[in-house]
Amino acid sequence: MSEIPQDLLYTEDHEYLKPAAEAGLVYIGITDYAQGELGDVVFVELPKVGATFSKHDVFGTIEAVKAVSELYAPVSGEIVEINARLDAEPALVNSSPYGDGWMVKVKLSNEAERASLLDAAAYSKKVGQ
Amino acid sequence: MAEQTTLKRTPLRDVHVALGAKLVPFAGYEMPVQYPGGITAEHRAVRESCGVFDVSHMGEFWINGERAVDFVNYVTTNDVAALAAGQAHYSTILNDRGTIEDDCLVYRFEHRVMMVVNASNAPKDYAHIARHASRFGVDVHDATDDMTLLAVQGPATAPILQTLTATDLSAIKYYHFAEGEVAGRRAIISRTGYTGEDGFELYIDNESAVPIWEALMATGQVVPAGLGARDTLRLEMGMALYGNDIDDTVTPLEANLAWLVKLPKGDFVGSDALKRQKAEGLKKRLVGFTMTDRQIPRHGYPIYYEGQPSGIVCSGAMSPSLGIAIGTAYLPMAGAKEGTAFEIEIRGKRFPATVTRPPFYKNASHL
Numbered sequence: 286m287s288e289i290p291q292d293l294l295y296t297e298d299h300e301y302l303k304p305a306a307e308a309g310l311v312y313i314g315i316t317d318y319a320q321g322e323l324g325d326v327v328f329v330e331l332p333k334v335g336a337t338f339s340k341h342d343v344f345g346t347i348e349a350v351k352a353v354s355e356l357y358a359p360v361s362g363e364i365v366e367i368n369a370r371l372d373a374e375p376a377l378v379n380s381s382p383y384g385d386g387w388m389v390k391v392k393l394s395n396e397a398e399r400a401s402l403l404d405a406a407a408y409s410k411k412v413g414q
Numbered sequence: 415m416a417e418q419t420t421l422k423r424t425p426l427r428d429v430h431v432a433l434g435a436k437l438v439p440f441a442g443y444e445m446p447v448q449y450p451g452g453i454t455a456e457h458r459a460v461r462e463s464c465g466v467f468d469v470s471h472m473g474e475f476w477i478n479g480e481r482a483v484d485f486v487n488y489v490t491t492n493d494v495a496a497l498a499a500g501q502a503h504y505s506t507i508l509n510d511r512g513t514i515e516d517d518c519l520v521y522r523f524e525h526r527v528m529m530v531v532n533a534s535n536a537p538k539d540y541a542h543i544a545r546h547a548s549r550f551g552v553d554v555h556d557a558t559d560d561m562t563l564l565a566v567q568g569p570a571t572a573p574i575l576q577t578l579t580a581t582d583l584s585a586i587k588y589y590h591f592a593e594g595e596v597a598g599r600r601a602i603i604s605r606t607g608y609t610g611e612d613g614f615e616l617y618i619d620n621e622s623a624v625p626i627w628e629a630l631m632a633t634g635q636v637v638p639a640g641l642g643a644r645d646t647l648r649l650e651m652g653m654a655l656y657g658n659d660i661d662d663t664v665t666p667l668e669a670n671l672a673w674l675v676k677l678p679k680g681d682f683v684g685s686d687a688l689k690r691q692k693a694e695g696l697k698k699r700l701v702g703f704t705m706t707d708r709q710i711p712r713h714g715y716p717i718y719y720e721g722q723p724s725g726i727v728c729s730g731a732m733s734p735s736l737g738i739a740i741g742t743a744y745l746p747m748a749g750a751k752e753g754t755a756f757e758i759e760i761r762g763k764r765f766p767a768t769v770t771r772p773p774f775y776k777n778a779s780h781l
Contacts, residue, residue: 324436324642325454327732328708346761348710350453350732351642353761379452 286414287318290383294399295408296359302402303383305390313359314387315347315378318412323349326378331367331388338362338391340398345388347378356388360398366390424470425562425623433638441533443471446640456643457734460609461778464568465639466630473536474561474617475543477527479552486520486527488550489543489683491666493676497522502589502606506666506674507531507539512687513662514669515542517654519606521591528602528617532656533558546683562623566630567613567639567647569779574635575614578626579603583614588780597622597629608644610651610778646731649740652702652772658713658729659700659742665691668744670700699750700728702772705739708732709760711767718757718764719749727758733774740774741767 289295294302299319303312320326328348338344338358345356367389371377377386393399403411421444430437435446446468448456459465477486487494492505502521506514516535521528531539536558544554566575572583581594581603591604599622607613618626630636645655654660660669665688667675675688705711711730718724730741741758749756754769 324448325452327454327710330709346709348708348732350646350734351447353710353712376454 287316287321287412288383289316289318289405289409289412289414291405293383294359294402294404295411296357296402297411298357298359299412300357300359301383302359302399303387309393309396310365311360311391311393312387313389313391314382315356316408317382319354320379320382320386323347323352323354325350326375329371329375329378329388331371332364334364334367336364337394338364340401358391359402360391360393361395362391362393364389365392422471424468425620426468426470426627429624429627430468430638435638435640438641440641441471443533445471446638448640448642449638451637453640453642453646454734456637456639457646459637460568460611460639460643460647461735461775462568463570463637464566464574464613464635465637465643466627467565467567467639467641467644468562468627469565469615469644470562470623471533472563473531473533473539473556473558474563475529475531475540476555476557477529477552478525478555479550481550482525482527482552483522485546485550485552486529487679487682489546490518490520490529491675491682491684492520493679494520494522494527495679496676499524500590500592502591502604504674506660506671507542508666508682508684508687509542509662510684510687511662512665512684512691514656514660514664514666515539515662517656517660517671521602521604530563535656560620562618562620564616564618564623564626564630565607565609565613565644566616566636567607567609568611570635571611571613574630574633577633578629586614588612597626599626601626607780608653609647610653610773610775610780611647612779646734649729649731649742650733650735650773650775651778652742652774654700655729664700664744667691668696668699696747698725698744698746700742701745701750701754701769702774703741703743703756703767704770704774705741705758705765705767707765708739709765711739711741711758711760711765716759717743717745717767718759719745719754720756724756735775740770742772745769
């Protein structure tokens with residue numbers, strides 16, 4: 286069983302949105318289920334700080350030993366910070382997907398998009414838990 | 415008649431499930447690609463200590479008859495007559511065009527020969543070689559479904575396995591084998607492998623699979639490893655994988671396997687075509703490459719040599735031992751030398767690659 290924290294929002298593509306301390310900012314990463322399916326992550330390609338994305342845009346790439354996976358923006362917004370630790374320690378995505386393995390911190394440009402995401406119960410159902 | 419699509423299972427399938435393995439369809443079998451520890455940890459266990467792979471999907475053919483050696487010499491490229499009883503070698507099976515139907519191991523016993531072929535090719539190989547059997551008066555028996563194959567690999571393998579067998583493992587040299595017992599059950603104990611590390615491959619009866627696996631686990635020093643680690647381990651050594659690096663569009667000369675071709679031994683399937691190709695000269699050759707970027711070059715990605723499309727990546731991976739991207743590709747002869755720069759297209763962008771002579775990993779323990 287993979288971990289699905291109650292207080293986060295999720296996408297069909299197995300990304301999560303986690304509220305940051307600052308209002309209007311969120312952390313984005315991939316779920317515990319997604320890291321388990323991907324296997325050992327060896328490289329995470331992230332955008333530059335300041336880049337802007339629309340919902341569903343590809344904003345990065347995860348290379349795992351057996352597969353490559355695109356990262357899709359769960360919401361529209363601007364990248365305000367990237368997790369620089371992943372450059373040297375990509376395996377943090379496996380060991381701590383909701384903690385030290387976060388990928389980008391984003392300033393939402395359209396708060397209303399939150400409503401289109403899945404809550405923990407809906408995501409659990411999607412991954413068959 | 416409808417094709418039976420149910421995946422075959424090895425005798426260890428339930429053991430893999432109990433260990434939490436991720437099972438995938440591979441060559442018609444349900445096989446473990448990794449266990450919960452992950453590919454990188456399994457890879458490291460084999461490089462540093464000892465891992466065990468269930469590779470029971472591999473095909474085994476027994477060739478019986480007085481002229482078994484002559485027969486296998488005719489359907490493979492290496493020189494079987496040069497093997498002593500108790501010795502094995504790597505070889506290829508060609509068609510009349512001289513291209514590779516399969517790669518295989520050939521084991522010479524006192525009165526018979528065993529060929530070990532790729533699972534996905536086994537039925538095709540059997541049909542391909544069996545049509546020559548009557549000419550040599552030999553019997554070719556496909557024992558794939560009756561045999562389990564465990565590959566126990568890593569520098570610590572010999573001392574660990576020695577605790578389970580009375581056979582003196584130090585007396586079995588690299589690419590030699592002995593018939594003995596492991597955990598009280600009969601086994602062909604072969605000092606071979608597909609990882610570059612010292613180790614043994616155990617050919618055993620299906621009913622011995624679970625007891626021998628459990629005896630290995632009971633030592634507490636053997637890590638279960640899946641097909642994912644098997645692939646990164648073999649690629650670090652530059653060992654070919656059928657379907658990626660070699661297939662029936664290339665000859666062993668093009669595939670850097672000329673060392674498996676013994677033209678002086680006399681006529682064999684594909685020998686005329688190889689002689690012709692040798693006289694005309696090669697147009698392309700399989701090379702190894704390394705990259706400095708951290709994207710992973712994967713099978714099928716386009717390559718560019720001197721700016722022109724020039725085929726695809728055959729095998730590619732992020733090397734767990736070296737931390738860099740490695741792979742193989744066919745390049746025109748002019749570029750098929752150490753240091754040649756070319757490009758690989760990864761998701762629409764081209765990245766530089768440099769021809770590098772394998773093995774990529776230089777510290778393997780094999781004898």
